[in-house]
Amino acid sequence: MATVTHAEDQRRDPRRWWALGALVTSMLVLGFDMTILNVALPTMAGQLGASTGELQWIVDAYIVVFAALMLPAGLLGDRFGRRRMLIAGLGVFLAGALCGTLVHTPGPVIAARAVMGVGAALVIPLGLSVLPSMFAPEERGKAVAAVTASMAAGMPLGPLIGGVLLDHYWWGSIFLINVPMVAIGITACVFLLPESRDPSSPKVDVLSTASSALGLGALVFGIIEAPGRGWGSPEVIGSFALSAVLLAALVVRERRAVRPMLDIRLLGHRGFLFNTLAATLGTFVFSGLLFMLPTYLQEVGGTDAFGTGLRLLPMMGGLMVSARLSTLLVGRAGPRPVVTAGLAVLCFAALLGSRTETGSGYGFTALWLTIAGVGFGLAMVPAMDAALGGIPAEEAGSGSGLLMTLRQVGGAIGIALLGSLVAGSYGDRVDTARLPAEAADAARASLTGAHAVAEQLGLPALARSADTAYVDGMSAVLVVCGIAALVAALLTAVLLPNQRPGEALEPAPAPDVETPDLAPRQAHGRQ
Numbered sequence: 001m002a003t004v005t006h007a008e009d010q011r012r013d014p015r016r017w018w019a020l021g022a023l024v025t026s027m028l029v030l031g032f033d034m035t036i037l038n039v040a041l042p043t044m045a046g047q048l049g050a051s052t053g054e055l056q057w058i059v060d061a062y063i064v065v066f067a068a069l070m071l072p073a074g075l076l077g078d079r080f081g082r083r084r085m086l087i088a089g090l091g092v093f094l095a096g097a098l099c100g101t102l103v104h105t106p107g108p109v110i111a112a113r114a115v116m117g118v119g120a121a122l123v124i125p126l127g128l129s130v131l132p133s134m135f136a137p138e139e140r141g142k143a144v145a146a147v148t149a150s151m152a153a154g155m156p157l158g159p160l161i162g163g164v165l166l167d168h169y170w171w172g173s174i175f176l177i178n179v180p181m182v183a184i185g186i187t188a189c190v191f192l193l194p195e196s197r198d199p200s201s202p203k204v205d206v207l208s209t210a211s212s213a214l215g216l217g218a219l220v221f222g223i224i225e226a227p228g229r230g231w232g233s234p235e236v237i238g239s240f241a242l243s244a245v246l247l248a249a250l251v252v253r254e255r256r257a258v259r260p261m262l263d264i265r266l267l268g269h270r271g272f273l274f275n276t277l278a279a280t281l282g283t284f285v286f287s288g289l290l291f292m293l294p295t296y297l298q299e300v301g302g303t304d305a306f307g308t309g310l311r312l313l314p315m316m317g318g319l320m321v322s323a324r325l326s327t328l329l330v331g332r333a334g335p336r337p338v339v340t341a342g343l344a345v346l347c348f349a350a351l352l353g354s355r356t357e358t359g360s361g362y363g364f365t366a367l368w369l370t371i372a373g374v375g376f377g378l379a380m381v382p383a384m385d386a387a388l389g390g391i392p393a394e395e396a397g398s399g400s401g402l403l404m405t406l407r408q409v410g411g412a413i414g415i416a417l418l419g420s421l422v423a424g425s426y427g428d429r430v431d432t433a434r435l436p437a438e439a440a441d442a443a444r445a446s447l448t449g450a451h452a453v454a455e456q457l458g459l460p461a462l463a464r465s466a467d468t469a470y471v472d473g474m475s476a477v478l479v480v481c482g483i484a485a486l487v488a489a490l491l492t493a494v495l496l497p498n499q500r501p502g503e504a505l506e507p508a509p510a511p512d513v514e515t516p517d518l519a520p521r522q523a524h525g526r527q
Helices: 006-012 016-048 052-080 082-102 106-129 137-168 178-192 206-229 234-256 264-268 270-300 305-311 313-333 335-353 362-389 393-429 437-445 447-457 460-495 515-524
Strands: none
Touching (some): 016 106, 016 447, 206 234, 264 393, 305 313, 335 460, 437 447
């Protein structure tokens, strides 16, 4: 009579599907948390009195912490128990969300978002790495697809849910909605998830973790603060210098490590390098647009929060449709023409969007947003698939971790740099010559502040000037995005290997599994 092992018994437990439901719920929350905040930025600017720089930090604090801690968080789960660390991550995320609902000034909100980033860094890698202990190989694909699809579905839901909440409640409700859903996830994980670990995994390198977090933080600080303090100010130059030293030390340390957390040497693979470049650029532009667009749609376009969420759907829809289509195209033509075409489409969309004026109707905006979404899907999804297919199978774990980290860094820098370009252009162009000093400072700090001053003092000309200044800044940013996409398209067209999935050293993930979310599992799900 065959002996049933403990692992096999766990994989036959009917409660595993309830546990999967808990993970799906948790990932759905984290998915829409990535985008729900963006639609709330104009509301937060008005109710919290937040400047553009503070709004950038509210968004970037989460991303910087998440990018810096994702790899060490996965290693902690491998060594000390994935279920234990997953529950801890959900608890930290819940604590950050609760704190976010109770504060009333930008600084504590930034701190709350950083705490939520710590929790997300634990949850996202480990949410997938626990699945092999719950499901047999023939069921595992469906489980992975369910978890990753829930996070992908959360992204377009974020603006819609945020819009409904903001139209009926105060800005803190976008944090409060996380509380019941995460609490359900914690309870289910406690009672339903089996424990798993890999004691042989590398130890967490504290110095490398600190160097990456502080180096990225210093870089983002310099970019965000430069418009207000001046690009040549001692604080900005000092932050850039500190960032360069810390990140250089990180690269040197990781290159010398026997088992590095972040294997920089993988960038020596040409296919991995240029596919990663394309995916990172796509994340850079996508994150920057999600930061700028809600303010444009609400303040210039006059929509409410829910209407803003609806108006962002064309970009999300174009992305999701083209992401599915890209799989078929890569199978026929290989990744190089598809990625190059996606970047070219993104370039066209950005340059078309740069023609936006204050009197442009939403139809024009929806057009270039849809085209941009198509470009994102065609470029990013096959680039991420091909990046891992172009390196040896034994390096796939390190490669997926490096790819995920660089994409998050691209998102953080996109929000910082593109937001700062808008803020600098806006502050230089808005007409505050005849305003009192305090009112002029408020008007230059943000478009929301200018509208509040214009309404309070009865100055419609100030509101028109502010709208024009913001749209001019957004147009300049879109030109920069278009040029960057064009340069990347030329590089991929010339230098990117056209290695089809069937010819790859390691097969690309199945089409129904989103590579961005599967990557942490490949990095940390050692069996």
